[in-house]
Amino acid sequence: MRLSRSLIPTLKETPAEAQIVSHRLMLRAGLIRQQSAGIYAWLPAGLRVLHNIANIVREEQARAGSQEILMPTIQSAELWRESGRYDAYGPEMLRIRDRHDREMLYGPTNEEMLTAIMRDSVQSYRDLPQMLYQIQWKFRDEVRPRFGVLRGREFYMKDGYSFDLDYEGAVESYRRMMLAYMRTFKRMGVRAVPMRADTGPIGGNLSHEFHILAPTGESGVFYDSSFETIELGDDAYDYEARADLDAFFDRMTSLYAATDEKHDEAAWAKVPEDRRREGRGIEVGQIFYFGTKYSQAMNFTVVGPDGARLHPEMGSYGIGVSRLTGAIIEASHDEAGIIWPDAIAPFRASILNLRQGDQVTDALCERIYDALGRDALYDDREARAGEKFADADLMGHPWQVIVGPRGAAKGQVELKHRRTGERAELDIESALAKVRV
Amino acid sequence: MRLSRSLIPTLKETPAEAQIVSHRLMLRAGLIRQQSAGIYAWLPAGLRVLHNIANIVREEQARAGSQEILMPTIQSAELWRESGRYDAYGPEMLRIRDRHDREMLYGPTNEEMLTAIMRDSVQSYRDLPQMLYQIQWKFRDEVRPRFGVLRGREFYMKDGYSFDLDYEGAVESYRRMMLAYMRTFKRMGVRAVPMRADTGPIGGNLSHEFHILAPTGESGVFYDSSFETIELGDDAYDYEARADLDAFFDRMTSLYAATDEKHDEAAWAKVPEDRRREGRGIEVGQIFYFGTKYSQAMNFTVVGPDGARLHPEMGSYGIGVSRLTGAIIEASHDEAGIIWPDAIAPFRASILNLRQGDQVTDALCERIYDALGRDALYDDREARAGEKFADADLMGHPWQVIVGPRGAAKGQVELKHRRTGERAELDIESALAKVRV
Numbered sequence: 070m071r072l073s074r075s076l077i078p079t080l081k082e083t084p085a086e087a088q089i090v091s092h093r094l095m096l097r098a099g100l101i102r103q104q105s106a107g108i109y110a111w112l113p114a115g116l117r118v119l120h121n122i123a124n125i126v127r128e129e130q131a132r133a134g135s136q137e138i139l140m141p142t143i144q145s146a147e148l149w150r151e152s153g154r155y156d157a158y159g160p161e162m163l164r165i166r167d168r169h170d171r172e173m174l175y176g177p178t179n180e181e182m183l184t185a186i187m188r189d190s191v192q193s194y195r196d197l198p199q200m201l202y203q204i205q206w207k208f209r210d211e212v213r214p215r216f217g218v219l220r221g222r223e224f225y226m227k228d229g230y231s232f233d234l235d236y237e238g239a240v241e242s243y244r245r246m247m248l249a250y251m252r253t254f255k256r257m258g259v260r261a262v263p264m265r266a267d268t269g270p271i272g273g274n275l276s277h278e279f280h281i282l283a284p285t286g287e288s289g290v291f292y293d294s295s296f297e298t299i300e301l302g303d304d305a306y307d308y309e310a311r312a313d314l315d316a317f318f319d320r321m322t323s324l325y326a327a328t329d330e331k332h333d334e335a336a337w338a339k340v341p342e343d344r345r346r347e348g349r350g351i352e353v354g355q356i357f358y359f360g361t362k363y364s365q366a367m368n369f370t371v372v373g374p375d376g377a378r379l380h381p382e383m384g385s386y387g388i389g390v391s392r393l394t395g396a397i398i399e400a401s402h403d404e405a406g407i408i409w410p411d412a413i414a415p416f417r418a419s420i421l422n423l424r425q426g427d428q429v430t431d432a433l434c435e436r437i438y439d440a441l442g443r444d445a446l447y448d449d450r451e452a453r454a455g456e457k458f459a460d461a462d463l464m465g466h467p468w469q470v471i472v473g474p475r476g477a478a479k480g481q482v483e484l485k486h487r488r489t490g491e492r493a494e495l496d497i498e499s500a501l502a503k504v505r506v
Numbered sequence: 507m508r509l510s511r512s513l514i515p516t517l518k519e520t521p522a523e524a525q526i527v528s529h530r531l532m533l534r535a536g537l538i539r540q541q542s543a544g545i546y547a548w549l550p551a552g553l554r555v556l557h558n559i560a561n562i563v564r565e566e567q568a569r570a571g572s573q574e575i576l577m578p579t580i581q582s583a584e585l586w587r588e589s590g591r592y593d594a595y596g597p598e599m600l601r602i603r604d605r606h607d608r609e610m611l612y613g614p615t616n617e618e619m620l621t622a623i624m625r626d627s628v629q630s631y632r633d634l635p636q637m638l639y640q641i642q643w644k645f646r647d648e649v650r651p652r653f654g655v656l657r658g659r660e661f662y663m664k665d666g667y668s669f670d671l672d673y674e675g676a677v678e679s680y681r682r683m684m685l686a687y688m689r690t691f692k693r694m695g696v697r698a699v700p701m702r703a704d705t706g707p708i709g710g711n712l713s714h715e716f717h718i719l720a721p722t723g724e725s726g727v728f729y730d731s732s733f734e735t736i737e738l739g740d741d742a743y744d745y746e747a748r749a750d751l752d753a754f755f756d757r758m759t760s761l762y763a764a765t766d767e768k769h770d771e772a773a774w775a776k777v778p779e780d781r782r783r784e785g786r787g788i789e790v791g792q793i794f795y796f797g798t799k800y801s802q803a804m805n806f807t808v809v810g811p812d813g814a815r816l817h818p819e820m821g822s823y824g825i826g827v828s829r830l831t832g833a834i835i836e837a838s839h840d841e842a843g844i845i846w847p848d849a850i851a852p853f854r855a856s857i858l859n860l861r862q863g864d865q866v867t868d869a870l871c872e873r874i875y876d877a878l879g880r881d882a883l884y885d886d887r888e889a890r891a892g893e894k895f896a897d898a899d900l901m902g903h904p905w906q907v908i909v910g911p912r913g914a915a916k917g918q919v920e921l922k923h924r925r926t927g928e929r930a931e932l933d934i935e936s937a938l939a940k941v942r943v
Contacts, residue, residue, distance in 0.1 A: 074636055076573060078627035102623055104578055104585075105610065110623055111576040113638075119576070131880070136513060139548040139556070141541055141660045142579060142643055143600075143612070148541075160605045163580075165612075167659075168597045168647045173542065175580070175602075186539055186547055190515035195888070199511055201550075206579055206643070210605045222604075223578045443568070451632070 070113065070416075071438075072448045077114050078102075079460045089285050091398035092217030094407050098464045100394070100415075107214025107222035109391075114446070114464065117415035118394050119225065123204050125256045125412065126227045126388055133249035133308055135200040135229055140182050142206055146172035148181045152366045163208045175208035180363050180385060183230050187381075188369040191232070197371060197381060198238050200245075202229030204390060219287075219351065219395040229386035232364075234373065239358055239382035243275055244314040246356050246386045247321060248306055250279055253388065254353070255302030258410025259397050261353055262296045265327045268357065275358035275384075278328060280350025283399035289329035290350040293340050296326060328352075351396040358384040407465030408488050417444040418468040418504045419461040423454045430477045433497070437470055437482070440501050445470075462487065468504045507550065507853075508875075509885045514551050515539075516897045526722045528835035529654030531844050535901045537831070537852075544651025544659035546828075551883070551901065554852035555831050556662065560641050562693045562849065563664045563825055570686035570745055572637040572666055577616050577623075579643055583609035585618045589803045600645045612645035617800050617822060620667050624818075625806040628669070634808060634818060635675050637682075639666030641827060656788065656832040657724075666823035669801075671810065676795055676819035680712055681751040683793050683823045684758060685743055687716055690825065691790070692739030695847025696834050698790055699733045702764045705794065712795035712821075715765060717787025720836035726766035727787040730777050733763060765789075788833040795821040844902030845925050854881040855905040855941045856898040860891045861914075870914045870934070874907055877938050882907075899924065905941045 070077075077099040086103075087093040095101050100115030111119055127137065143165070149155035155174075163175040176182070183201065191197065204227045214222050231242035247263065254261035259281050266278040280290055301321075306313040325340045327333065328350070337345065361380040364370070370378040389396075401408045409415070420437050424430045438447045446466065448457050454473075461469045471483040476494065484500045485492045495503070507514075514536040523540075524530040532538050537552030548556055564574065580602070586592035592611075600612040613619070620638065628634065641664045651659050668679035684700065691698035696718050703715040717727055738758075743750040762777045764770060765787070774782065801807070801817040810816045826833075838845045846852070857874050861867045875884045883903065885894050891910075898906045908920040913931065921937045922929045932940070 070573065073632065076575065076623075076627060076636060076638060099627075102626065104619060105580070105582045105608075108578045108580055110578060110619065112623075113573045113575055116574055116576050136507065136550040137553055138513065138550055139553050141545045141547060143542070143545055143645065143660055145542045163602065163604065165600065165602050167600065168649065171542075182541060182547065186549075187513075189539065190513060190536075195510065199513060201513060208580065212605065223580055 070443070070446050072446055073450045075446070076112050077446070077464075078112070079463060087217065089216050089219070089399070090402060091219065091285075091395040094398055094402060094463070095217055095395065098407055101218065107211055107220070109218060109221060109223075114415040115394070118409070118413055119391060121413040122257060122390050122393050123225070123227075126204065126253055126390060129249050129253040129256070130202050130227070130229065132252075133200070133245050135202045137203065138201050139203050139205060140176070140179050142175055142208070143173050144176045144182055146174055148185060149174065151185075152181045152363060154181065161209045161211065163210045177207055177209050178385070179203070179228055180230065180383075181367065184363045184367045184369050184383070187232060188367060191371055194234055194371050194373050194379075198231065198233045198242060200229060200231045200242060202227055202386070217395055218391045221391065224389065225391040227388040227390055231384045231386070232381045233383075234371075234379065234381065236360075236382055239360070239384055240275075241311060241314060243356060243358050243384050244318040245308060246384070247277065248308065248314060248317050250354050250356065250386075250388070251321065252302035252304075254279060256412055257393065257397065258412050259400055260297070260301060262290070262292055262326050262350070263321050264290060264292070264350070265331045266355060267330050277356050278352045279354035280328070281353055281396045281400050282348050283351055283396065284349055285399050286349030286351040288350050288352060290326070290348055291329070291332050291337060292326035292346050292348070293324040294344040294346045295324050297346075351392075351399060352389070353393050353396050354388040356384065356386045402465070405459070406463035409465045409467060411467050414466050415464075416446040416466045417441065418446070418470050419464065419466050420445050420447040421454075421457045421461055421469060421471045422447070422449055423457065423471065423473040425449060425451050427474050427477075430472055430474045433477045433480070433482070434472050437472070437497065437501065441504065470500055470504065507880075507883050509883055510887045512883070513549050514883070514901075515549070516900060524654065526653050526656070526836070527839060528656065528722075528832040531835055531839060531900070532654055532832065535844055538655065544648055544657070546655060546658060546660075551852040552831070555846070555850055556828060558850040559694060559827050559830050560662070560664075563641065563690055563827060566686050566690040566693070567639050567664070567666065570637070570682050572639045574640065575638050576640050576642060577613070577619050579612055579645070580610050581613045581619055583611055585622060586611065588622075589618045589800060591618065598646045598648065600647045614644050614646050615822075616640070616665055617667065617820075618804065621800045621804045621806050621820070624669060625804060628808055631671055631808050631810050631816075635668065635670045635679060637666060637668045637679060639664055639823070654832055655828045658828065661826065662828040664825040664827055668821045668823070669818045670820075671808075671816065671818065673797075673819055676797070676821055677712075678748060678751060680793060680795050680821050681755040682745060683821070684714065685745065685751060685754050687791050687793065687823075687825070688758065689739035689741075691716060693849055694830065694834065695849050696837055697734070697738060699727070699729055699763050699787070700758050701727060701729070701787070702768045703792060704767050714793050715789045716791035717765070718790055718833045718837050719785050720788050720833065721786055722836050723786030723788040725787050725789060727763070727785055728766070728769050728774060729763035729783050729785070730761040731781040731783045732761050734783075788829075788836060789826070790830050790833050791825040793821065793823045839902070842896070843900035846902045846904060848904050851903050852901075853883040853903045854878065855883070855907050856901065856903050857882050857884045858891075858894045858898055858906060858908045859884070859886055860894065860908065860910040862886060862888050864911050864914075867909055867911045867914045870917070870919070871909050874909070874919070874934065874938065878941065907937055907941065
């Protein structure tokens with residue numbers, strides 16, 4: 070895209086309302102704009118990040134055997150009365166009355182709806198197991214929305230659900246998702262640590278939260294420092310081999326990691342002292358086994374192999390897609406701006422034209438822009454070089470192709486790597502080859 | 507996907523609530539399930555169609571130079587008071603109060619929000635023209651939702667907006683979208699005819715609706731039969747050449763086509779009698795020029811080249827993405843079920859295993875399924891052949907690879923083309939080659 074004709078409104082000043090760095094940078098880099106408290110519009114560069122994250126989630130869910138569906142945002146209150154959650158849910162639920170005065174709500178999650186769909190569609194043990202997920206907007210009417218997309222009211226989330234015939238099947242689904250989640254976060258270029266988490270009254274010890282470590286995290290976390298170095302989303306494990314799922318799960322859970330809510334001093338004491346780390350984490354996912362809670366409450370049964378009806382065992386699995394954009398920035402930025410991991414960057418490269426209007430410089434920039442196509446953001450504004458440098462660092466694309474009149478005359482550009490700061494004078498083809506890798 | 511482990515719940519009986527064929531077929535083929543009046547969940551096969559349609563829209567919008575953004579579903583009433591539409595809009599607007607008793611609404615369209623975003627972000631004539639679009643869920647609280655996704659309450663729509671410095675620029679944007687729309691519908695494998703449409707008090711004669719011709723359409727339409735045969739989304743036209751945009755626009759508008767609201771008997775009389783067609787159409791898109799209506803009401807100005815502030819000229823451009831799934835089925839089905847155009851079919855092929863459990867047949871099916879991957883739906887259910895034939899026709903994927911024990915023993919399959927009904931006995935490689943084209 071050409072920056073001069075793009076809605077990427079970068080800001081020099083830090084907006085007063087933004088308290089944490091990711092919120093400041095998302096506003097300053099022109100990724101989002103607030104529309105109401107905790108409700109954001111995603112501008113072109115921000116939406117590219119959101120799509121990149123969603124697509125990684127999608128690919129890894131498909132690999133793990135989960136089917137994508139899409140449920141509506143507006144649900145009927147009736148459905149939530151079936152599970153008993155309509156009255157139990159607090160003021161975070163956005164309750165709505167339609168023109169016929171029917172009670173509706175903006176869905177914060179979808180256990181009820183999907184259980185009802187399955188109840189209508191699935192009759193036999195032969196139809197299970199199944200895993201399904203969606204990536205859809207949800208609403209939680211936070212009393213004090215803040216921290217930008219980290220704690221917004223309207224948020225984009227992957228919510229997945231598993232349906233199994235028995236406990237052993239549910240455990241396998243859960244472990245499948247553990248592997249899928251670790252691969253998902255790894256592909257995004259961040260380190261997310263699986264932590265033992267609260268399960269509430271139902272669910273035994275089967276709940277894990279996935280935390281990105283960052284000083285601004287909302288949760289205190291305790292973890293074995295091995296999590297800073299071990300391989301977290303190894304491709305060697307095979308979804309179709311139960312032994313692989315178990316081995317991966319054991320590897321992830323044998324090392325200590327817990328949020329402060331679940332912190333266990335006795336277990337902590339057994340971690341070698343030099344490997345004990347305390348810090349803060351941002352929760353970007355949670356997986357949860359809850360047995361027959363919803364299948365019983367909503368009377369979802371299938372006919373088992375012996376002819377008797379049974380209540381399927383369920384789990385649910387969330388990833389905060391919009392939240393991840395902020396969380397990744399919290400973990401990956403410097404004084405000058407965002408440092409996007411390659412896999413989710415809105416663009417592979419910024420092209421900086423340092424002498425807009427100079428024929429040779431313009432021509433070279435156009436040539437590079439043609440070659441990179443939709444992977445490049447071409448800063449073709451009539452602006453000072455200093456402003457272009459600052460904005461390129463702020464926006465944080467992995468590469469900056471810097472084109473000035475002196476280099477252009479020799480057919481050369483300066484290529485800067487945003488993360489390392491390394492710069493090199495290169496001819497066009499060498500620069501393009503590096504950017505394209 | 508393996509049908510035995512997929513949430514594609516086909517139905518033998520016709521659901522009583524469905525009055526028109528697309529609604530019946532979408533329910534029977536397991537594409538959607540109603541959750542509340544006019545509100546649907548999209549199951550895996552239905553969602554694939556929705557994504558395929560959305561991706562074609564996306565690609566053609568990008569080619570036309572429009573930037574993708576994503577605005578939230580929930581908007582503040584304040585914003586709509588600025589334009590005066592909050593009170594003007596009827597009970598179709600879903601009005602909401604949040605926990606702090608602030609007035610909100612579920613957006614039915616986004617002229618106000620995007621004008622406000624542009625007002626905050628764009629200051630100079632140098633930043634224009636720009637075109638932006640989103641594909642997002644919207645809500646219109648229809649008093650009597652019906653016809654499935656054709657007139658639902660929660661619906662998925664592409665809404666685009668253009669911002670130009672002057673009338674001539676706005677006309678160019680409008681013509682750009684005319685070309686983009688005709689290409690979009692052509693790629694979906696349907697014939698959509700651009701019809702003169704009502705503009706309301708503002709907008710001169712610059713509004714067109716795009717109608718798919720179908721006997722169940724909600725609008726009466728009058729058109730020149732040339733629209734049944736001429737090339738509608740020609741690739742020869744270049745977006746960057748204004749003369750091309752004008753020539754294409756003239757070609758599309760020189761032939762008579764109008765909805766009954768805009769029908770002009772005098773002009774109609776000039777159409778040669780043997781080319782006059784009356785029928786019914788389903789509106790799947792509308793483009794609209796409305797000048798400075800919103801930029802004035804909301805005081806959005808930019809500094810012009812002469813230093814004076816001016817109100818940008820705007821247009822808006824809609825495509826009904828969820829509606830298109832139903833509209834295309836209305837135009838493309840037979841007694842047995844849906845006939846998907848190739849470009850939007852949920853799967854390229856059904857694989858029908860006629861003797862589930864027979865070793866040779868199973869092995870051959872698996873081989874074909876491996877080769878086709880995510881493009882195939884493998885009917886591996888323990889079901890009668892007749893049921894598999896009926897479901898394959900109902901679901902309407904372009905090809906059916908029929909594998910029975912006799913053919914399998916010779917390494918042969920029967921390949922059926924859904925649209926033409928043509929069948930051929932082929933070896934595996936020949937069948938795969940046809941399916942993959």
